[in-house]
Amino acid sequence: MESKMYGTVLLKAKRILDCIAHADAGMTLSALDGQLDISKPTIYKILKTLEYCGYVRVVLVGDEKVYHLGTIFLEYAQAVNDSIDIVEIANPFLKKLRDQTAETVNLGIAEDNAIVLLSKMESTHSIKLVSVIGGKMHMYSSAMGKAILATYSREQLQNYANQVAFQQMTPKTVASKEALLATIDETRDQGYAIDDVENQPGVYCLGFSLVANGQVYGAFSISTPEFRMTAAKKEKFVELGKQTQAEIENHL
Numbered sequence: 001m002e003s004k005m006y007g008t009v010l011l012k013a014k015r016i017l018d019c020i021a022h023a024d025a026g027m028t029l030s031a032l033d034g035q036l037d038i039s040k041p042t043i044y045k046i047l048k049t050l051e052y053c054g055y056v057r058v059v060l061v062g063d064e065k066v067y068h069l070g071t072i073f074l075e076y077a078q079a080v081n082d083s084i085d086i087v088e089i090a091n092p093f094l095k096k097l098r099d100q101t102a103e104t105v106n107l108g109i110a111e112d113n114a115i116v117l118l119s120k121m122e123s124t125h126s127i128k129l130v131s132v133i134g135g136k137m138h139m140y141s142s143a144m145g146k147a148i149l150a151t152y153s154r155e156q157l158q159n160y161a162n163q164v165a166f167q168q169m170t171p172k173t174v175a176s177k178e179a180l181l182a183t184i185d186e187t188r189d190q191g192y193a194i195d196d197v198e199n200q201p202g203v204y205c206l207g208f209s210l211v212a213n214g215q216v217y218g219a220f221s222i223s224t225p226e227f228r229m230t231a232a233k234k235e236k237f238v239e240l241g242k243q244t245q246a247e248i249e250n251h252l
Contacts, residue, residue, distance in 0.1 A: 012038055013046050017055065017069065026059060026066040086210065086217045087119050090248050094121050094220055097244045101222055101237055106131065108144045109218040113164060115145045118218070125228070137199055140164060140180050141173045143207025144219035146193035149184050151209050151216050157184060172198045192238055193219075197226055204229045206237055208245040212252035220244070 019035055020027050029047065033040040047067060050056040054072040058065045090107050098105040098121035107119040114136040139145025139160070149157060161177040174180045187193045193207035207221040222237050 009046065012042065013050060013055075016043060016046055016050070020056065020067055020069055026068040028064055028066055032067070086252075089251050090210070090218075090220065091119055091121075093244050093247050093251075094119065097121075097220075097222065097240055098123070100240050101224075103222050103224040103228070103237075104131075105220060105222055106144065107218060107220045108137075110139065110145070110148045110216070111136075113139060113160060115139055115142050115148070115219075123224070131223075138164070138167065138169065140166065141169050141195065141199040143193045143195035143199075143205035143221040143223075145207070146184060146187050146195070147207035147209040147219040147221075148216060149180075150187040150193065151211055152184075157181065169199050170197055170201050172196060174198065192241060193221075195221070202226050206234070206241055208241045210245065210248055210252065212249045215252075217252055220248075 015036060015038070016032060019032055023031075027035075029040065029044055032043050032047075036043065038046075047056060050070075051058060051067075054070045056067045057070045058067060060066075086109070087107065094105045094107055102124045104123040105121040106117055108115040108117050110116075115138075117131055117133055117135050117137070120131060120133060137145065139149055149160065152160065161180055166175050166177075166180075167173070168175060174183055193209075195203070195205035195207065197204060199205070202225055203223060204226045205221045205223040207219055209219045210217040220241075222241055224233075
């Protein structure tokens with residue numbers, strides 16, 4: 001059962017900010033009114049408060065106000081970044097791994113039973129994968145998620161499996177608690193995780209956890225379009241991934 005949330009206005013404000021954040025060119029009051037099941041007067045009042053706090057900024061386009069996220073979020077983003085040392089420590093090694101594989105390399109952490117993408121080193125190939133820094137993905141369907149789940153105790157893993165509602169992201173996505181437990185056992189045995197087109201159509205990933213002194217710092221993955229992966233490449237990528245894993249963990 002979901003916990004009761006307090007602060008109805010805060011929840012409405014978050015929905016408004018989410019809409020603005022996902023709009024390429026900001027949003028007008030009328031546009032927000034068209035997307036949200038919140039009354040127009042309420043949206044307007046919340047926008048005025050958000051503007052006062054610096055959470056939104058207003059740009060006049062003709063006679064119309066267009067709302068964008070406020071620059072205060074840049075300060076917040078920097079504060080979050082400064083507090084996560086794993087990014088600073090891991091990125092030089094992940095960049096080297098990207099150069100060695102020529103494929104996209106991602107860094108993420110577990111938060112609220114999901115993987116949050118912290119850093120991304122783009123592939124050098126012309127065909128690249130779509131993902132967003134700060135974006136989330138399921139742990140049970142992603143290589144980074146399964147790599148971290150493999151570090152859990154049996155009790156922690158059971159608790160996680162009991163809490164999630166399995167969604168079929170692709171026809172290959174793990175669809176049950178029993179299948180997930182079997183997959184995590186295999187991940188532990190081989191020392192890395194595989195996302196065999198389970199999280200995103202056409203995308204194959206290898207995941208490696210980052211653990212030092214008993215603390216799980218996160219995980220990284222090598223991601224490639226399925227058509228570029230071969231048995232020989234997989235073997236080489238696993239070798240390079242494990243080398244990178246050891247290098248990062250030695251600096252944690």
